[in-house]
Amino acid sequence: MKIIKVKDNSTRASDEFRAIPNITSSILDKNVSKLEETGIFVFPNSLKEQESITADQFILNKVGQEYRTSNIMGFLGYNEENLIIESRFSEGQQDYFFQYLIENVLKIPYVIDLNTIIDQDNKIIDLFIFIFPYYLKQAMRKGLFKQYTRNEYNNNNIKGTIDIQRHIKNNTPFIGNIAYSQREFSYDNYMLQLIRHTIEFIKKRKEGAGVLNSVRNEVKEIREVTTSYNHMDRNKIIVFNNKRPIRHAYYKEYRELQKLCLTILQRHKHYIGNGKEKIHGILFDGAWLWEEYIDTLVSTDFYHPKNKDGSGSQRLFSRHLGTKIGLVYPDFIGRNQENRIIADAKYKPIQNIANRDYLQVLAYMFRFDSKIGYYFYPNHKETRDEVLYLNQGISYERNVQMREDIKVTKLGLAIPKEVENYKDFSKKMKKAEKAFLAKI
Incomplete structure (x- = not known):
């Protein structure tokens, strides 16, 4: 396990990053907007969409023979490589100040210690679970995601395309029903099914009830519309969502939520290098985090x-x-x-x-x-x-x-x-x- 710790808004010699070459090459001189297809989550999401490029939006910049960090802090992992960017306002071995801001702004309790989280895959999953309510609320402010789905029926009220093979299989001898499928605009779609599976997964964990309590209204809505939910369909739903990432700009919050749900449900695959997204982590804009924390006080x-x-x-x-x-x-x-x-x-x-x-x-x-x-x-x-x-x-x-x-x-x-x-x-x-x- 290779771990490099740095402070935000600080400069370090480039040689000090030799132990984490994959992480360095993935983030050096790259704006956070280029992290879209990675397993990295950024707070706030809007950092990825701002048109004006500023120094604060870069994780690591090369300045001569040195690397400089910005206001971005958090942790990144790539197989055995790990980078922790702490707050410059913390002292000692533990970054309690950064933890305190996260706890008060995002309601992520200190049981998730960012300094030890990289040592345990299970704790990484815990951290992603604790940020799930934030992403769920952000997405559902746009309303429930609606998508065309193809549903299968077998009755005498035919409205779509007849399925000959299924009809012969299910309706022999003929008793009056017709097997057919119909394309419908529905809330019970692959995206909301993915959210439902994630909710049920979180619910079974020991901290699940507390995590979902803050979004109980949103959870209720999801459960009400995903009437075809079956826990045996989880793998099928994961595969389908991996193949069909949400692209529409209006639903960008749902794209982030989709990525988070897949990360949680696929669990260790992203963290031991078997998945396509080998780099993962959570990053925070320090200025945003401080401002939102002050808002909780005043x-x-x-x-x-x-x-x-x-x-x-x-x-x-x-x-x-x-x-x-x-x-x-x-x-x-x-x-x-x-x-x-x-x-x-x-x-x-x-x-x-x-x-x-x-x-x-x-x-x-x-x-x-x-x-x-x-x-x-x-x-x-x-x-x-x-x-x-x-x-x-x-x-x-x-x-x-x-x-x-x-x-x-x-x-x-x-x-x-x-x-x-x-x-x-x-x-x-x-x-x-x-x-x-x-x-x-």
Whole structure:
């Protein structure tokens, strides 16, 4: 077993990756959008579909004789090779901070330890099972997947194509029924059958009830429409879905779910090199994960527009004709209209918050009539909060002075350092969250 551990947003000598040549060649200088046909799952899914290519969308970049990681973190496996990309804000042997973000955003409990998961195929399956509810919800927001299916009947109400061989076999001597098949637009199709088989597979595992509890309404819908379900058909359904991946752009969420279901049901085949997708893993955009985590803390006091899925969009300008232009997505907009606050979640150290970050938040503050702004960042160095007051006047006239009525604060959430275990880390994080919220 070959394991390489690196931090996100860090640079390492290319020689250090010699032990994992297959993983390196699979991801080096490749955008996450090119991972479509692999066994790699990316959070959020929309990272794969963005038209603008940014450095944050690459897993590993070559810079001279060195390799540089980006905001992407998680784990990748290829036969005996393994790469773990940890959070730069964690210290020690265990990346408790990354685990804590995953637990709070995706509700994946710490029983799935990313640092030991690669040693046990069964634990890899557990991790994919825990992300199943997320993908199921994402897909079913588009409604139930509907597809043409060919169904077989044997009655006297003929509506389709007569099946001569089946008719002779089933209706001799003739008693009035006709064997025929009919092409129908149905919910009871190969995709929903695959989901149903995955649900039943998860249900039988010890953690199954807890996993499916968060999507019980979706599970109920799937069970109601897959009336032809038979557990003996699992292999046939797997083969059929492998041959017919969903291609329609509208159902891209179902394509991701289809891939996940096949990964779960085929289990070890992908991980010991027998399947066509030898590379596998789960990756997270650190900036997205941090932003969604902050939302779990401040959602009662802030609106949260989401540029990844296009919800809650705002416009900077309006024309006389009534059209609105200048699409923007502030991370957080305070709900208090009398004292509006604008906040930006930054997955970066305090010293890296500068320049364009300042212009962005000030533009949002001006647009929403706010005099208070915040940067929410992970504070792993016990750095003191920094309050910045807007200047007025210009240097040419030598009248620049500080305005105390408009300010922006770099507010860090302290990341515990010295901890005994994950339980201790989690306890200290809860304490840090209370101190963080008290300052807003």
